[in-house]
Each structure stands twice: as C-alpha cells, then as structure tokens.
Amino acid sequence: MKLSQRRALSPHGAALAAAVLLLSACSGGTQNTANSSGDAGKPRYGGTLRFYDPVNYKAWQITNTLWSNSNVTTNLADRLTWQNPKTGKIEPWLAESWTVSPDHLTYTFKIRSGVTFSDGSKLDAKVVKDNLDQHAFGDKKLGVAPDEFFANYAGTKVVDPRTVQVRLSKPNAGFLQVLSIYRTGILAESYLKKNWNDKGKLTSLIGSGPFVVAGGNGTTNVALKRRDDYNWAPKSSKHQGRAYLSEIRYTTVPEQSTAVGALQSQQADVVRNIAPDDEETVKGFGGRVEAFPAQGESNQLHISLAANAPTRSLEVRRALQAATDRKEINEIALSPSYGVAKSLLVHGTPKAPDGSAYLRYDPAKAKRLLEAAGWKPGSDGIRKKDGERLSFTLYVTPYYQVSQAVVEVLQSQWKKAGVEVRLKSPSMSQYEAEIGKNTVFTQGQLSRAEPDVLRSEWHSDLTNATYTKLPELNKLLEAQVAEFDPAKRTADIKAVQDYVLKNALAIPLYDETQVFGLRPNVQDFRTEAVARSQFYDAWLS
Amino acid sequence: MARHLLKRLAHAVLVLWAAYTLAFILLTALPGNAIANLINNPQNQLTPEDGKILKAFYGLDHPVVVQYLRALDALLHGNLGYSLSNGVKVSDLLGDALPGTLRLTALGFVFGAVIAAAVGVAGSYTRWNWLRTLLRSVPALAASVPSFVVGILILSGFSFELHLIPAVDNGTLLALVGPAFTLGIMISAPLSQVFSASIEATRRQPFVHVLQARGAGERYIFGHGVLRNSSLPVLTMLGLAMGELIAGSVVTEAVFARNGIGQITLNAVNTQDLPVVQGVVLVATTGYVLVNLVVDVVHPLIDPRIRADILAGRAKRIKRSTGATPVGPGVDEAMAPRLPEEVATR
Numbered sequence: 047m048k049l050s051q052r053r054a055l056s057p058h059g060a061a062l063a064a065a066v067l068l069l070s071a072c073s074g075g076t077q078n079t080a081n082s083s084g085d086a087g088k089p090r091y092g093g094t095l096r097f098y099d100p101v102n103y104k105a106w107q108i109t110n111t112l113w114s115n116s117n118v119t120t121n122l123a124d125r126l127t128w129q130n131p132k133t134g135k136i137e138p139w140l141a142e143s144w145t146v147s148p149d150h151l152t153y154t155f156k157i158r159s160g161v162t163f164s165d166g167s168k169l170d171a172k173v174v175k176d177n178l179d180q181h182a183f184g185d186k187k188l189g190v191a192p193d194e195f196f197a198n199y200a201g202t203k204v205v206d207p208r209t210v211q212v213r214l215s216k217p218n219a220g221f222l223q224v225l226s227i228y229r230t231g232i233l234a235e236s237y238l239k240k241n242w243n244d245k246g247k248l249t250s251l252i253g254s255g256p257f258v259v260a261g262g263n264g265t266t267n268v269a270l271k272r273r274d275d276y277n278w279a280p281k282s283s284k285h286q287g288r289a290y291l292s293e294i295r296y297t298t299v300p301e302q303s304t305a306v307g308a309l310q311s312q313q314a315d316v317v318r319n320i321a322p323d324d325e326e327t328v329k330g331f332g333g334r335v336e337a338f339p340a341q342g343e344s345n346q347l348h349i350s351l352a353a354n355a356p357t358r359s360l361e362v363r364r365a366l367q368a369a370t371d372r373k374e375i376n377e378i379a380l381s382p383s384y385g386v387a388k389s390l391l392v393h394g395t396p397k398a399p400d401g402s403a404y405l406r407y408d409p410a411k412a413k414r415l416l417e418a419a420g421w422k423p424g425s426d427g428i429r430k431k432d433g434e435r436l437s438f439t440l441y442v443t444p445y446y447q448v449s450q451a452v453v454e455v456l457q458s459q460w461k462k463a464g465v466e467v468r469l470k471s472p473s474m475s476q477y478e479a480e481i482g483k484n485t486v487f488t489q490g491q492l493s494r495a496e497p498d499v500l501r502s503e504w505h506s507d508l509t510n511a512t513y514t515k516l517p518e519l520n521k522l523l524e525a526q527v528a529e530f531d532p533a534k535r536t537a538d539i540k541a542v543q544d545y546v547l548k549n550a551l552a553i554p555l556y557d558e559t560q561v562f563g564l565r566p567n568v569q570d571f572r573t574e575a576v577a578r579s580q581f582y583d584a585w586l587s
Numbered sequence: 588m589a590r591h592l593l594k595r596l597a598h599a600v601l602v603l604w605a606a607y608t609l610a611f612i613l614l615t616a617l618p619g620n621a622i623a624n625l626i627n628n629p630q631n632q633l634t635p636e637d638g639k640i641l642k643a644f645y646g647l648d649h650p651v652v653v654q655y656l657r658a659l660d661a662l663l664h665g666n667l668g669y670s671l672s673n674g675v676k677v678s679d680l681l682g683d684a685l686p687g688t689l690r691l692t693a694l695g696f697v698f699g700a701v702i703a704a705a706v707g708v709a710g711s712y713t714r715w716n717w718l719r720t721l722l723r724s725v726p727a728l729a730a731s732v733p734s735f736v737v738g739i740l741i742l743s744g745f746s747f748e749l750h751l752i753p754a755v756d757n758g759t760l761l762a763l764v765g766p767a768f769t770l771g772i773m774i775s776a777p778l779s780q781v782f783s784a785s786i787e788a789t790r791r792q793p794f795v796h797v798l799q800a801r802g803a804g805e806r807y808i809f810g811h812g813v814l815r816n817s818s819l820p821v822l823t824m825l826g827l828a829m830g831e832l833i834a835g836s837v838v839t840e841a842v843f844a845r846n847g848i849g850q851i852t853l854n855a856v857n858t859q860d861l862p863v864v865q866g867v868v869l870v871a872t873t874g875y876v877l878v879n880l881v882v883d884v885v886h887p888l889i890d891p892r893i894r895a896d897i898l899a900g901r902a903k904r905i906k907r908s909t910g911a912t913p914v915g916p917g918v919d920e921a922m923a924p925r926l927p928e929e930v931a932t933r
Contacts (some may be wrong), residue, residue: 085629098755098844102854105674184637189644191637246674263683265673265854266846297755299844299851305740307747308754474860477620 051185056411089285089569093586094293098305098317098580099445102298103265104247108237109181109193109229111493113560113578116228117318118268118296120578123231123253126155127222128280129495129575134341134396139280140169140232140254150530151200156275161278164236164258171210175202177232178212186561189242194508195224217528219535220498224240227494228578231255232282254278256289256582267278268296283583290585309333309563315586316571316579317563321447321558324383325561334564338577339382339557341395341495343503344387345446347553348490352483352513357437362420363550368465369412370456370553379451380565390500390543392557395531397497399540405554412463421464429464437466441481443489444474453489483513491558495575497539498527502545512551517543595883604747606872607865611658614861615651621671621860622647632722645671657704658865667869668862672854677866680851685870687756691766691839698771699778699828703821706775707782711790712805730776734835738769738842756845761804766843770835774828785817793817819890822882829878833871900904 101114108119126329128139141155161169182196198216198273205211214221224230234252237245244250248264256276262268272289279286299305300315306324310331320328325335347359356362376386388405409457421429421436429436440456443449450471457467471574472480481488492499493508500524502508522545526538546552560577570583614620622645626638644647646657661668667677710722745765746754754763789795790813798808836849848867855863887894 102850104672104858184640186640190638191640242641243669243674263846264675265680266844266850297844299755300841300850301735301739301844304742304754304842304844307742311747311750311754313746313754474857475617475619475621475624478624479617479859 075263087587089101089290089583091288091290091585091587092292094295095291095568095581095584095586096313097296098295098299098308098314099296100300100302100305100319102296102300103248103268104336106264107242107245108231108233108251110573111229113318114298116578118226118270119231120189120574121257121270121294121581122251122255122259123228123233124161124255124278125226125228125230125232127226128282129223129226130280130282131495131573133574134394134495134575136226137280137282139226140174140278141225144222145266148500150219151214153212153214153221154205155210155212157210158278158391159208161254162275163252163254164273165234165252166234167234167252169232169254170207171204172207173235173238174210174232175204176235176238178202178522180238181230185223186571188240190245194502195227195230195231217530219527219530220496223494223496223498226575228574228576257294260293262296265465266298268295270294271578278580285583289582291581293384294581306563309565312565315565315568317448318560318579320561320563322383322451322561324563325381325383328563332566334566334568335383335561336564336571337559337561338573339385339394339493339559340493340577341392341575342493342499343390343491344392344453345489345491345556345558346387346390347440347487347555348503348511349551349553350483350486350488350511350513353486355438355486356421356431356434359419360490360549361415362421362436365412365415365419365463366460366465367404367547367550368406368415369406369465370405370555371407371459372446372554372556373407374459375452375455375556378454379448380556381561383438383561384559387554387556390546390554391497391554392559393494395497395499397536397539399536399543401543401547401554404550409462416464423464427461427464428466428571435466436464437468438486439468439470440487441477441485441489442471443471444477445474446489448556449489456555461541461576487553489555493558493576497535499543500539500546501527504542504551548568592884595880599880602876603869603872606868607659607662608655610865610868611655611861614859614864615654617859619859620647624859625672645669657861662869668868670855670860670863672858672860672863677862680863681848681866681870684847684851687845688836688840688849690763691770691836691845691847694763694767695770695774695832695835696828697840698768699774700770700825702775703778703782706708706779707786708809709782710779711786726776726780726783729772730780733838734769734773735838735842737760737772738766738839741765741769742842754843756843762843762845766839769842770832773835774831777831778821778824778828782817782821785820786813786814789813789817814888819886822886822889826875826879826882829875833874849905 097185099114099117101112103115103118104110104112106119107116108123110116110119111454118368124140126139126141128137129135130137140158140161142158144155145155146153155174157169157171157174163169167173178196178199179202180190181193182199184190184192189207198214198218200213200215202213203211213554231253237252240250247257248262248268251259256273256279257270258273259271260271270293274288276288277286299308302321302324305314305317306320307315308326309328310333320335328335335442349363351358357366376384385393389398389401416429416436420431424430424435440453442453451466457469460467488511492503494502503511505520505523519542522538522542526535526542529535529538560573562571562579564571567587569585569587572580574580588598622641626641639648646654649657655791658668667681669675670677673680706722706725710719713722714720742754742765745751752765756762767870794812798812833848836847837852837861838849839845840847840849841853848870852865852867855867
C-alpha cells in the first residue's frame, strides 16, 4: 500500500498533475504576483469572475445540496434570515425583524419592504407562506416531496401583506437557522407553481438575490449577472447596494490539473475543491489557497449496529476509536487546511463540544480492549476469535475527494492493532446502490451550521445512522432541540456527543473543509456559513 | 444500387433497435438508478414516502417491461424522455452537446487523416532511412500514449505556458484546436499504420513494376495507381475510427472541460441516468451506422471491382454455385491505370 498516492478527482489525476508539474518546472519562471495580504485598496465595481467547479451541475431545485449547485444557488436566492458565518448568529435578511412566542411555537416575521424577485414580482407575506408551505408539505401533484428540515411545521398565517405568523407543533431551537440555509431560499411564485422536473431547470430559479441567471446550459456552465437594483443585503455585509462583480461565469472542469493549470495561467479566478496535493502548487505560482471549515458534522465513519459484524461489541468499537490517529490522517492524507477532528462537529460550528478526551490515539488501549473481548492475534498478525478474522470492508466514498487517501491511512493504523481492512472503491452509482444497513462503516457528514444537525443524523426517525432505535439517544436529541437557554443547550449537545462517543457509534476522521484556489486579484472572497461561496462582497482588483 | 442502399438502411434500423434494447436490458439489470440512488443517499434525507412520490413522478414504479414499451413508444414519437439527474429533456441535452462534439470529432478526423497521410506517405517514400524508421515508429507511439496524457501535454505547453489556446472551452474555434489535435493524434495511429502497410503492399504489385518498366516516375505512379489502391483498407478503417472518435471524446472533453456527448456520457454512466445513457447509445449508434453506410457507398466509387461485384451480384451467385467465371470487366485490368500516350510512347 502506498500512503503517498493520493486520489485526485479522476484516476488519471496524479499522472496529469505530474505532467503539469514537470512542464512548469521545465519552463522556469512563471509570473508571480503574490498579493495575499488582502490589502488591495478600495473595492472596485465591474469585472467578470471565472469560477471552476470539478462537479457537473445536476437539477436546480433549491433543495439540492450538491456542492457544485449550491455554490451557485446561494447567490441567487435570499433567505428570511442570514447566519453570520463568523459569529454563527442569526441576523435579519428578508425578514427585517421577528418575535417568538414564549412557548417557542409561533414566530411572527416582519417582511422587508421594497424587495422584488428578478422577474419583477414583489416579495410579500403570501409568497413567503407559499414557499414555507411547499417545503413543509411538499406537493404530490407537482411531484415535490416534503422537506425533512420542516418536520414540525404546522402552518403559516398571512397577517398582513408584510407580516407572517409561522406555527410549529414542537419547539425547534434550530428553526431560525433552517430559514437561513441556502436551500430555504425564498423564490418567486413562478418557481413554486412548477412541477419537480421543471423546477430542476436553471432558468426556473427566480429569487431576489444579488445575482440573476444570465445564461449557460445548466449542466457544465452557468452565467450569472449582477442585479443593479439590488438593495437588501444582510446588514453585516461589507457593503450595501448592488454587488461589485458584474458577472460570474461558472464552468465545470472535471480534470483537476486542467483547473489548476488554468488558475496558474490566469484563465480562471477561483477553483473550488483544490486537492491537498495541489495546495502547494497553487501557492507556488502565486495563487492563494483559502480553506473554509464546512460547519456541521465532522467527516466520520458511522457504524451500523444492524450489520452482523464484530462492531456489535462495544469493546471492538472503542478499540477502533483508540486505534485511529487523527493527527496522522491530517498529516499524511490531508493538509494544514483541514482541521484535526476533535468532536462530532467541525470546529467553529455553534456549540460544538470538545470531544478530544474520547478521540485520543492510544494503540495500547486498542490492544487491551481487543484482548479483553477475546480477539487474539493470528499467525498473520490479524486477530481472530472462534475462527473468525477481525476484518472489515471500508468503502472509498465517492463524494469525498480525499476519501481514498484517508481510508488508506486508516487501513494502516488499524492493521497495527491487528484489524484487517479491505478497501473497496466503487463508482458513484455502485456505491449508492450498495450502502445500507448491512454496511458496517459508512463515511459521511451532514453540513449545517447548527448543532441540531446531530438530530438529523442520529435520530431513529431521521437519517438514523446506526440503523437501530436507541431510545436514550433519541431523548437526548429531542431535549437539545427544545432547549432555548444557550448554556443549557450547550450542555445538552455535549450530552448527545458523550452518548455517541462513549458508545463509539461514530469514528470522526477529519474536519470537513472546502479548499478554494484563488487568483491573487480576487478580493473579499467569502462563503456563507457552510462554505458555499457567497460573491456579494467579492471584487477583482 | 438502390436495392443495395435499401438493404443497408434496413440493416441500420435493425442495428439501432438492437443497440437501444440491449442497452435498456443491461442498464436495468444493474442495481440502482439515478432516482433510487437519490433516495438511497443518506445526505438527501428523503423518507421512503418521499421516495415513492419521486419514483411515481418518473414512472419508475411500473414493471420493467412496461417501462421498456413506454420508452420505445415515446422514442417512436421522437421523445427520448427526461434526464433523471437533471430534469432536462434528453433531446435538449443531446441537442445542446452534439454540435460541439460534431465539430470536435470532425476537426479531429481531419487532423487524424492529415497526420496519417503525411506519416504514411513520407514513411514510405523518404530517401533517408533514419526518417523512415522514425516515422514508422510514430504510430506505435501515438497508439500507446493515452490521449489524456497527450491532452494535458498540449494544454501545458500551448495553454498554460504559451497562452496560445484557452484551457477550457470558451466557444471559439481556437479552443477546438487543442482537443481536436489530441483526438487526431489518437486516431491517426491505426490509420497511418494501415496506410503505410497498404502502400508497401501496393508498391509490390505487378502493375507498379509494369509502370516503372515503362518509365513512369514515382510521383506519377503514386498519384495514378498506388494512392487509390492503398486507400481502400484505410477507408474501412475510417468506419472503425468513428467508434474511436466517440470513445476518445469522452476523455478529451473531460480534459479540456468541453460540454459534449463525451462529458454527458461520463456523467450519465456515473449517475446511472438511464434515459440519458439510452439517448447517447442511440446517437453513437446512429453516427456509427451512418459513417459505415457512407463508407459502403463510397467503396464502389473508388474500387470498380466492388462496383462490378454489386452490379454482377447475380453472376457472383452463379459463380459460387457453379464455379463459372462471371461476366464483367477484368478485375485487375480495371484497377490498373491506363497510361497516357506520351508515357507509353516515350
């Protein structure tokens, strides 16, 4: 096994990168206009920003969470609330103010006046209600499925053209944050009336955002242009009024080395998803590397308790936890851009508790636990019990560019504890068809800058990561979402994490991170709370 | 001739139907599809009930046979269905991508043919042995270097360093040169190999010696005899090269980030987007069938022997059963160039 061989986006990636490096090495001096200080003077209006994304766009329904799509949609549709990515606080946006009833079941929102959608229609209470209703209830006739984030939504009353009253059937401490996510972007009536399939067209996305769709085929390229009459940015933005950039051109470039080469030769301004290997290359030619932790769950292995495997034993699960060296994963497979996992939640996620006490690398403890559970070393170093080898299959997960490198490091770490790992590297569709409750380890993470993301992952009525009903865990998850006192809620979140890590139901691997490569003249590049690029404040010097 | 064409057309339709059906069977036999995967993906957080809504919406809740018949019926009405991952009409998706791929493959084909001709002719006629050896090893090299390496080398040199061509498609003709050249190099390999071998073989034919004996120069002999004779196998290869062009566009379009049939194929296969894969199979088969049809039609125009065969189809059958010589022009005589007077009398 080669630890140094890292996976780029395609199997050819490594060879290609090598070829590019070779050539650029031969050519000698390249333009080096490093200006990473960000001190570029006064923002300038105008210019076209060229954004390269490695993943082709899929359907454009606002609820599509695909990284490539959401990097575009967050610029098209404004939300009722804005989550400040720095502080995690919820701020007014299309809702200019709100009040919450003492029982936390009724939210009264005052809608900002003077806001229009890009088709000219006005933002009012009615269209807000229709948006929320469609999220919550779906629409069978239109083929729209209900949105799980709106699980306890009871309905919305239009009080007057600028006031809505949203009722919930159960208190939800994360509800205001739900309203801030790009997938809850408020869209015009014309979008709501379209069926599921028609909603998937790029041109159907009529929002009130600072940019509007100007063209593109919607699968490999998208062009956005600025809305000159835009004047309702969140207060905490660096400026008000129209955006600085007059145009954004998104292109999908599947081959990483083509994208990096284009960045180097100044044919691209921003490249999303720079591989750990390429970070130095980008810095080498004077480009900038900017990393944004994707708030929400850290990237982790979820263990299915329904799978018939040795992981049903708590000792084995704890042993694997102790045999995992997260610092080494970071050093070998990733880069300093990625945080070392210290919790179930990525650092910076509001109320993320520290879990490093559970996540310490302790090979002696791993051995001790396995011995105690009756797993004795066999002749080939792999442990055995009643003739069964301690052997698992790990999938290289196609959603994560760095998955192969990470699981290869894991394979070597667990081997030291006498645990065999066989790697399986399926295609995207193969993977999606195969994983399920019999898959022992599923690598995954849900992004959301709200600790309630833990409920989505672990509650047996929701994603149910363990494929098992754990009533005690369910209760803890329900308790935290009904708690509105910040200090008490922080303690509740910690209780959830304590339960999950004490029982070693998840093995955190690394902090999920988005790494962008930038030309030095791209200024004030920002993302919203879950690392999707928000271009409102960006400009080109 | 008309009957011959009609027969070929009927064949073509049969091939299309068979390819479509076979693709359908193979794809439905695989586990999962774009919608099932969407539902199964824990990141999407869809409940089984939500899944049912989606499946019903895309008609995936019917038995496979019904799905096939519905797809075939829709196809006969010119409707290829909708992409499962994109929601876009498959015909729109293909219509959007096809012109780009056609331009790419057409120019790639021209590059390929020119390179093959140059390498083939120069390799056979050069006076310098070292050049001959070099040119004869070029096709083997071109065939063994993967096209993504060729592509990235072209990009690195001409785009990243010299800034002569754009790295990523921007709709200009200039952006076409890099990927087309990559494709051209790829398909030129088998073409030039066959062309070289064919030139060699033709030059050993008796009629060449006769021409030489009568005092014709090499250039004359090449232009009036060798070229026509030795291009026949190349023509057959061209039909096959069509398949390689389509396959090559998958890699080339990915490296050069071009929207086209290749990229669509890659994505559709990756996401098991059945209607799109079906559409691509249809387009590729149509292209393949068309090119081979053209090759079939052109063949007799170049080679009188084949023309004679078609015209004397009946005679041929008689020959096969009785061993009698068919009536018609003498075969070798037809292909040998008639010498103009001044050469013959010199």
